[in-house]
Amino acid sequence: xxxxxxxxxxxxxxxxxxxxxxxxxxxxxxxxxxxxxxxxxxxxxxxxxxxxxxxxxxxxxxxxxxxxxxxxxxxxxxxxxxxxxxxxxxxxxxxxxxxxxxxxxxxxxxxxxxxxxxxxxxxxxxxxxxxxxxxxxxxxxxxxxxxxxxxxxxxxxxxxxxxxxxxxxxxxxxxxxxxxxxxxxxxxxxxxxx
Numbered sequence: 001x002x003x004x005x006x007x008x009x010x011x012x013x014x015x016x017x018x019x020x021x022x023x024x025x026x027x028x029x030x031x032x033x034x035x036x037x038x039x040x041x042x043x044x045x046x047x048x049x050x051x052x053x054x055x056x057x058x059x060x061x062x063x064x065x066x067x068x069x070x071x072x073x074x075x076x077x078x079x080x081x082x083x084x085x086x087x088x089x090x091x092x093x094x095x096x097x098x099x100x101x102x103x104x105x106x107x108x109x110x111x112x113x114x115x116x117x118x119x120x121x122x123x124x125x126x127x128x129x130x131x132x133x134x135x136x137x138x139x140x141x142x143x144x145x146x147x148x149x150x151x152x153x154x155x156x157x158x159x160x161x162x163x164x165x166x167x168x169x170x171x172x173x174x175x176x177x178x179x180x181x182x183x184x185x186x187x188x189x190x191x192x193x194x
Contacts, residue, residue: 005034005168007116008109011041016102019095028089031082039075042082043136044164046071050143051157061153065143068136068160076133116165120172132163132175135182142189149192155185 005011011034018033019025034041049055050064074082122128139156146153162178165171 005038005041007113007169008044008165009106009113011044011168012102012106012109016099019098023095024092025095025098026090026092027084028086029092031084031089038168039071039082040164040167042071042164043068043075044161044168047157047160047162047164049157051154051161055153055157058147061143061147061156064153064157065140068140068143072133072136072140076130076137078129112165113169116169116171116174118170120176121170123172123175124166124170128172128175132167132178135179136160136163139182139185142186145189145193146185149189152185152188152192155181155188159185 005014014033015025015030018029020029030045031042046064046067050061050068054060055064070084071082124132139160143153143156146156159178159181162174162181166175166178
């Protein structure tokens with residue numbers, strides 16, 4: 001059984017090594033490589049998509065919301081491992097594209113890893129996991145509305161990425177920051193629709 005991922009650089013290494021014999025990297029292989037019990041890396045990956053310029057494209061926040069809901073729901077019910085539909089697990093990219101993305105992300109991962117460390121453990125253990133999964137599920141439900149509010153999906157993506165990083169590194173302070181970013185993102189949506 002593979003050791004649990006504790007840094008972003010470890011996650012990138014595993015993703016980089018997950019190509020099949022045909023030179024393709026499928027979502028299924030990525031999930032397998034980061035560990036199907038590792039909800040943090042999966043939440044981080046979806047959060048990065050939501051925080052990226054891709055979330056400005058119509059439909060992307062809604063699709064991302066569905067994936068977040070799957071992750072958050074399974075985290076909330078404390079499933080032993082993460083499940084995704086087979087058709088989604090078969091989706092793949094060419095290895096050279098994945099390698100290029102990893103090369104681009106590696107300096108950022110090194111920088112972020114320097115700041116993360118286990119602290120405030122009560123915020124990422126026990127009952128706090130239920131709160132984190134509930135907040136992430138709430139973000140997922142609001143994501144379709146965020147398509148109508150400029151930059152709110154980016155804020156939600158930052159919050160999701162922070163929750164994922166907090167779970168990976170056992171950093172409760174980062175979870176606290178993620179709660180604050182979520183509150184600001186929700187505030188923007190509420191203000192826009194009031």
